[in-house]
Amino acid sequence: MVILTLNCGSSSAKYQVYDWANKDILAVGVVERIGLEYSTIEHKANGKEEYHAEFSSPTHKEAIELIIRMLLDDEYGVIQDLKEIGAVGHRVLHGGEVFKQSALVTDEVIEQLKKVIPLGPLHMPANIMGIEAARKAMPDVPQAIVLDTAWHQTMPDEAFMYAVPYEWYTKYNVRRYGFHGTSHLYCAKRAAVVLGKENKDTNVIICHIGNGASVCAVKNGVCVDTSMGLTPLEGLVMGSRSGDIDPAIIPYMMENTGMSAKEMDTALNKKSGLIGLCGKSDRRDVLKASQEGDHRAKLAIDMECRRLKKYIGGYATLLEGKLDAIVFTAGVGEMARHIRLGSCKGLEAIGAKLDEHKNEVCFSRNGEFVISTDDSPVKILVIPTDEELVMTEDAYALMNGTYDVHTNFHYTFEEKDYVNKGRERDLEKNIEKNPELATILAIPR
Numbered sequence: 001m002v003i004l005t006l007n008c009g010s011s012s013a014k015y016q017v018y019d020w021a022n023k024d025i026l027a028v029g030v031v032e033r034i035g036l037e038y039s040t041i042e043h044k045a046n047g048k049e050e051y052h053a054e055f056s057s058p059t060h061k062e063a064i065e066l067i068i069r070m071l072l073d074d075e076y077g078v079i080q081d082l083k084e085i086g087a088v089g090h091r092v093l094h095g096g097e098v099f100k101q102s103a104l105v106t107d108e109v110i111e112q113l114k115k116v117i118p119l120g121p122l123h124m125p126a127n128i129m130g131i132e133a134a135r136k137a138m139p140d141v142p143q144a145i146v147l148d149t150a151w152h153q154t155m156p157d158e159a160f161m162y163a164v165p166y167e168w169y170t171k172y173n174v175r176r177y178g179f180h181g182t183s184h185l186y187c188a189k190r191a192a193v194v195l196g197k198e199n200k201d202t203n204v205i206i207c208h209i210g211n212g213a214s215v216c217a218v219k220n221g222v223c224v225d226t227s228m229g230l231t232p233l234e235g236l237v238m239g240s241r242s243g244d245i246d247p248a249i250i251p252y253m254m255e256n257t258g259m260s261a262k263e264m265d266t267a268l269n270k271k272s273g274l275i276g277l278c279g280k281s282d283r284r285d286v287l288k289a290s291q292e293g294d295h296r297a298k299l300a301i302d303m304e305c306r307r308l309k310k311y312i313g314g315y316a317t318l319l320e321g322k323l324d325a326i327v328f329t330a331g332v333g334e335m336a337r338h339i340r341l342g343s344c345k346g347l348e349a350i351g352a353k354l355d356e357h358k359n360e361v362c363f364s365r366n367g368e369f370v371i372s373t374d375d376s377p378v379k380i381l382v383i384p385t386d387e388e389l390v391m392t393e394d395a396y397a398l399m400n401g402t403y404d405v406h407t408n409f410h411y412t413f414e415e416k417d418y419v420n421k422g423r424e425r426d427l428e429k430n431i432e433k434n435p436e437l438a439t440i441l442a443i444p445r
Contacts, residue, residue, distance in 0.1 A: 008130025151181030305342030
């Protein structure tokens with residue numbers, strides 16, 4: 001039996017096929033440019049050549065149909081029959097106040113998700129279209145929603161409430177929800193394994209840094225605060241999102257420019273952050289420009305690192321001196337050494353001492369590494385996230401009737417001897433090229 005996971009964005013559909021019996025990834029891929037003049041697919045299956053093609057995909061329906069054809073393809077496919085798919089897990093951005101954990105998809109669930117669209121207008125319509133398309137293509141396969149917001153449901157009132165008129169919460173659900181929940185869940189539980197502790201005794205700060213970025217404070221194994229809010233706009237300096245700003249900037253700029261509410265939303269979500277500061281969002285491009293003397297690119301890096309450091313330091317106080325580790329994850333957190341370096345400078349004040357040489361050595365998305373000094377009271381870890389595995393395990397458990405909230409549920413990756421077979425194969429290649437990687441592994445071989 002295999003589990004298919006789908007992550008549908010506004011113009012893309014990412015997918016993964018997981019062999020449950022052998023605990024291995026069979027295929028991954030992405031359909032991009034959905035709804036444009038032509039779409040593309042990139043498909044990678046174990047032991048087979050990569051497949052790239054252009055095709056027409058006006059909606060997510062055609063994209064899902066193509067994904068299924070690829071999985072069944074004689075040359076590039078990984079299954080013989082759709083009956084081999086035991087469940088489908090869908091990543092969903094927002095559960096609002098309705099969904100506080102993963103759930104099986106029903107008509108009622110879809111109707112409830114549609115009511116949450118105003119809280120995530122950029123992501124929710126695509127999420128729902130993907131679910132509906134998959135249900136139509138595979139009507140007999142159990143399907144599950146796995147929500148970015150679910151992990152953060154343990155935040156106390158004083159963390160998720162805003163200091164605005166209280167009826168904004170009671171009438172319009174205005175509160176902090178938090179996102180990247182599946183990533184924070186995975187990294188929190190893997191950090192406990194790496195530290196040799198029980199989840200309930202583990203206190204960490206997780207920095208999920210990609211194009212979107214968020215920080216999460218984890219106390220006794222559960223989320224107690226996070227940087228994103230009602231939407232993914234709040235918090236850190238991101239690729240194209242502003243993060244924290246003075247709210248008064250919004251009416252000020254609208255009055256001075258005549259911008260509409262929609263135009264302002266677009267400016268803050270798509271034209272701000274690193275792009276707004278220096279015209280680039282890829283950290284590699286920003287770093288290169290900075291090294292070539294671009295003042296605005298250097299400013300963008302300094303601002304991103306400063307914001308990260310402020311959140312890490314602030315969240316350390318919430319953990320009341322019991323911080324075990326700081327975790328870096330996601331594409332930038334795992335690979336951008338200069339961002340880790342800049343955001344860790346000065347954290348000796350909270351007991352976190354970065355080893356600059358280990359940080360420089362750490363350049364791989366296939367292993368878990370320690371980049372703090374040997375005498376650092378607080379460990380600094382790099383843990384590659386695996387949101388798809390969380391989705392896979394939730395979908396499987398929901399199908400089997402064994403699912404529960406994460407505090408009562410045991411994931412396979414909580415075992416010390418857990419191995420991601422695909423990453424292990426790639427790590428061997430990484431170590432061949434960079435033998436020092438073996439010396440900073442969090443769990444020595």
